[in-house]
Amino acid sequence: MAPHVVASPIDKGPSRVIRKNKESHMVSKKVTLTNPQGLHMRPAGTFASTMGKFASDVTVVAGGKDVNGKSPMALMAAGIGCGTEIEIKCDGADENDALEAAVQLVESGIGE
Amino acid sequence: MSDFVSASNVFLDNPATSCDEALKFLSDKAVELGISSDAAAVLEAFKAREEEGSTGMMGGFAIPHAKSKAIDKAAVEVVKFSGDVDWTTMDEKPVKVAIALLIPDTEAGTTHLKLLSKVAVMLMHADFCKAVLASEDPAQIAQTINDGLDK
């Protein structure tokens, strides 16, 4: 995406290129977890290590809380059960690839 | 059942000192009394039952039993020993009296269960045990057991 040009409120002309708030660069998607026993150790570990390969920050939103998607412990502690809808947010240079990998992984049952 | 045990089936002063000797005596007597015609088969049946679990009880009594095709009619044999018989018992005391049940191996052979259970119950009563241990009269011993079976 091209950086947005924002006119500084003081200068009248086009000036420095300022990147807008990082939020808008983030991509996200909602998916439902289908693993029968929820996100227990094995799938949490698989998900975290897959995401660990990407440079982007990965956040899993479950039950209204943000969870570090690269941390198997944090994912497990969130206790995401079977049938829960989660939102996966990726933010960074490879965010699109990361999100695609994440969604595909969850939809395929994370190796279970 | 009141005359199930006859005095002629009661033997006193037997010199056996081991379980095997006692069982052999009982098997041989079974032929003599006309209960069976095959002492060896009866002995085998007695021994097989002992293998499954010793029939030695408490207070000097044992209730060996044999169920076999070789036994023609149900009968009870009683033998009192002159000394102690080495027999695995529940109270680890030697056996002084054996009340043996001989049962034919027929379809409707359920009498033995009644006999067995009744005799076992009789053995729980001190006066019964005392009476049998004290008596040297076959007729009296037979009567004591028969009375117990009747109850």
Add this chain to the structure above:
Amino acid sequence: MFEGVNASDGIGIGTAQVAVEPDLSYTPSTHQDTDEEEIARYKSALDAFSKKTEVQADRMKVSVGESEAEIMTGHITMASDPFMVDEITNRIKQGMCAEQALDEVCDMFYSMFDASDEQLIRERCADVQDIRAGIMAELLGKQLIDLSVLPEGSIIIVHDLTPSMTASIDKENVAGIVTETGGRTSHSAIIARALEIPAVLSVKDCCTSIRNGDTLVVNGTKGEVTVNPPADELERAKKAAAASAAEKAALEAYRGKPTETADGDKKLLVANIGNPDDATGATEHDAEGVGLFRSEFLFMDAKELPSEDDQFAAYQKVALRMKDQPVIIRTLDVGGDKEIPYLNLQKEDNPFMGFRAVRYCLNNPDQYKVQLRALLRASAFGDVKIMLPLVTCIDEVRSAKALVRECMTELDAQDVEYNKDIEVGTMIETPAASLIADDLAKECDFFSIGTNDLIGYTMCADRGNDRVSYLYSVYNPAVLRSIKRIVECGNDAGIMVGMCGEAAADPLLIPMLISFGLGEFSVSAPSILRTRKIISQWTKAEADSLAETVMALKTADEVKCALAAAAK
């Protein structure tokens, strides 16, 4: 001789291997090295831990099993968690020494997992402890216990079995387990039973009283540990162990066979279970169904009333696992003696004669209907039957059945599938129910005799009270007559009569039950094959003959003696 909790059946004979965890205490302090050096020290310990764990995991894949080995690889995943490493690194940067940083972060994760609603997640607390100990040992230069390299014939003596310890046990070399803590349902007990290693738990001070090299006889069936027995006792123990192993092998002949008496009377032989996981055990032991599925597990250890969906999931799990075999599920059977805050059960002076079980449920119909609806929904997935606990009058049966019908109407309106012909039966476990069994039989689809409570209520004796436990015996004529009546009333009305109390597996009692005409025997999974064997040894005629004598006896002692004498 030491006594403890009999956690896993069998007799194990071997040499003591006392496993004492090293002292992992440290003095919390500010680290003297630079931040980088301290972080490097931590990472090096983490590395060493991960490598050792991986070696262990590889070894276990071969000697123990894939899933046990996975527990170890899981530890590596958890220990390498970037979030965890970050948290520890940050604390080191604040000056904390690596040991304290590790401790604090592990505490944090422990609390996080402990707070979860999911049991699988809560179980990970033990893994956090394992990892903490593992990395701490590396930091402090200590050695942890490694159970995977024990000599043959070892008896493990340890304070408590951690997951990594149990996962690394090599069945070939471990003849028995003795621990200082734990009960029948503890992690150690469950693993020991799964590995079929005799185990006695909660043996006080065994780690200090028993020495390495001591000869031990571990009787996991009785809960006894004998140290350095004399030669003749050891011989007897060896014979007993061999006999018990031989008996187990001989019982395998009965696997897959129908359950029937010697003259071909068919009986239904099923299992008692306490949670969905037990269902697998039931099938492994060749059960023909579930005669009692205690539903209490859902309600205990929960912070709030389990939802209809939660309950449905559990019941459905069992129904699916048992396929087309019958599954009898008993509705909530708890009272004031149990700690279940959200049920608002008052503490009572006499909880066992108080507001519990079906009385409580019928008085909380909205709550009860949640369970009933969940059961109905599960009936679409298997042969599920509903059973009521502690019934004492026919009103209770009628009210419960009315609630079931209400639930059916509600489910019909929502177009939800369920078995419209679902059977509703009752436990017969009170003198009252026994006395009105003829009336109850006309309005119930089946009976299951709960001898555990029936004996207690009939003899008015608490089995846990040493002074009166002698009265708590199924051999009492009063109890036998009660059982006989219940079975006859049920049979006269043409309904199935089963028994789910411990008495159903009693070898001495089985001929009596056959004589009375009991149709279903529901026993603990490990008792199934033996119960089938005993049933197959008796003809109805023999059983009747014995029963005739026994029912005329006047005392429990006489009954027991007669049954023992006639036993096959």
